[in-house]
Amino acid sequence: MEKKQEINESKLGYADPQVDDLLKHSIRTQLESLLKSKLTTSQRLQLLQKSFVEAITLVLNDTKVEHQQLTKAFEAMYDQAVQSMALAELSQEVLTRQYISATGLIMSVQNCKHTIKDVYRIQGYARGIDQAIAGKLQNSPSITILYPACGPFAPLLLPLLSYYKDSKSYTPDQIQVILVDVQPGAVLSLQQLVKDLQLEDYISQIAEADATEFVPDTGIDLLVLEAMQHGFTKEGQLSIAKHLVKFLNIDGWMIPQNVSIRGMMVIGETEFNQQWKQVDYSHSMNMSSEAQQDRIELGELLKINKSTLLEMQELELQDGIKVIPANQIVLPTDVADMSKRIFAVYAHIETFAQEGVGQYDSGITHPRPDTSVYIDLKPKDIEHTHFVANSGDTVQFYYQLSGLPGFVPVKV
Ligand SMILES: C[S@@+](CC[C@H](N)C(=O)[O-])C[C@H]1O[C@@H](n2cnc3c(N)ncnc32)[C@H](O)[C@@H]1O
Incomplete structure (x- = not known):
């Protein structure tokens, strides 16, 4: 761990003095994460897995949970996920590159990492996905879920999978997930996070690809998509959905369904x-x-x-x-x-x-x-x-x- 801190500090030392606030912020976040993790690896993994299970347990709960309790649980999940991202050692370029593709804005990994704190979005999706999975598995022994533009933490699915694993609700024989993101940094971060959450058996593929061109090599039962911003502007939700809906099995479902x-x-x-x-x-x-x-x-x-x-x-x-x-x-x-x-x-x-x-x-x-x-x-x-x-x-x-x-x- 000490060695890793030295490496990152030397990166900071060589940083361009003109670095903008975003860069300074991201370096600080990474360093803070590393400083926090004076834990052994197994302690860190335990905290990470616990935070993911706890956040999703709260949102799947049918009784009302106070806003503060929810935000605290989601902050804890974010804090832990950021540590996995820090361990993936993304360069500043990979972390902060943001651009406009032919079909929409490709947000930087740095900016995307916050979506895991968007409590009520994750609640609405996770509760829906949970019911859709239960529905699909009633008629089929196993299903494939495709989650394009999933960002560095795939927050609409990884917490749910952690919960399934912990509660032994569904095994990897029942659920296989394909994650897709065009940002190399999102893929690196996902690889680290999936490993840290010990969810590898549930993930059949982490693809670095443009979701408007990606061709899955199997039929899809559930397509989980959230690549939109307010007013349905900027991001490529419609182009991605329009392309990938073609790969849904005849009885496959899209989430959101409408x-x-x-x-x-x-x-x-x-x-x-x-x-x-x-x-x-x-x-x-x-x-x-x-x-x-x-x-x-x-x-x-x-x-x-x-x-x-x-x-x-x-x-x-x-x-x-x-x-x-x-x-x-x-x-x-x-x-x-x-x-x-x-x-x-x-x-x-x-x-x-x-x-x-x-x-x-x-x-x-x-x-x-x-x-x-x-x-x-x-x-x-x-x-x-x-x-x-x-x-x-x-x-x-x-x-x-x-x-x-x-x-x-x-x-x-
Ligand atoms: C706002 S973030 C993550 C949103 C994520 N779905 C969630 O639920 O939190 C957007 C991510 O979508 C990815 N993305 C946007 N358009 C994409 C595309 N056409 N193909 C693949 N990834 C895309 C970006 O690289 C970025 O990592």
Whole structure:
């Protein structure tokens, strides 16, 4: 262990004095992790495995668990996972490289490591996946799960597998998992974490590949996917889902089983500020009914599930950009203060059965204001990125499948 600290300290010594905050932060995090681990290897592994089992035990519990207890358990899981990542010894380049691919943002490993603390997203997925696995295993002795864009910790599955192993609920003969990520650092970190959690027998493959091109060598029973950001922008969820849904067995399921992307017109101050003044944390259960009543819902822009994905038709524009036609909406005419409102897009995620991730439960379902849309109002200087329409107009939405995915509204 001491040797490893020396190595990392010398890396710090040679660091460029111009390193930005991100780099400094990441080096510090790694060093802190190593300092914390004055434990023997077996003590560390025990703590790691315990933290994963405890966090998932809490979210699978049907009785309400306090927010603080949940966040504490998830922080503990993060603290332990980061130590495995530190042991994978990623270079700064591998840790911090973030870029835009042809189908969306590829977040750096450094930025992705935090998703394991996103309590209610993991809760909604883990509870859904748990039921889906139970459902599938009723009719089949074994299943294959594909989890693309899983990030460095694969947090929607590794904690659940730790729990299954600990509780002896399901064996590796019953569940085989394929993990895919395009970031070499995510793959290195996953390899270390899977080894540390002693879950190797459950993992058939950890592939370093672009999920929009990956071809699994077996049929898939469950496709678990979360590569989205708020407002369904930036990351390549749709391109990944559209490609991989083809490899689902005929009775295979996608998780989330349904994502509904909806539009609304809101008074920004009410929706994004006043609503949250009196509450401790943002969550769908803490939304104010007054603020909800003040919204003007415009309806669903796009529905994403196994059947819509299989039917989706792409249109290719002249410059090679591909778009998916989404829904048309008619802007209501009876809203007196329409010109004071901003357009916002949010996702409602049904993971499986009754489980889901509601608005504000996670960054991915947080409504996203889009200030390029002007209804009953003209911007001072119109730019080509602005969309200007009036109450009563019919608007056709398209979803752009480029490196910057997102909705493009067009007046009909
Ligand atoms: C936000 S992080 C991890 C999210 C993860 N699914 C979770 O549940 O926490 C996004 C990860 O997706 C990976 N990713 C994004 N687009 C990808 C693609 N087209 N192919 C493979 N990996 C991708 C990135 O490399 C990154 O590690």
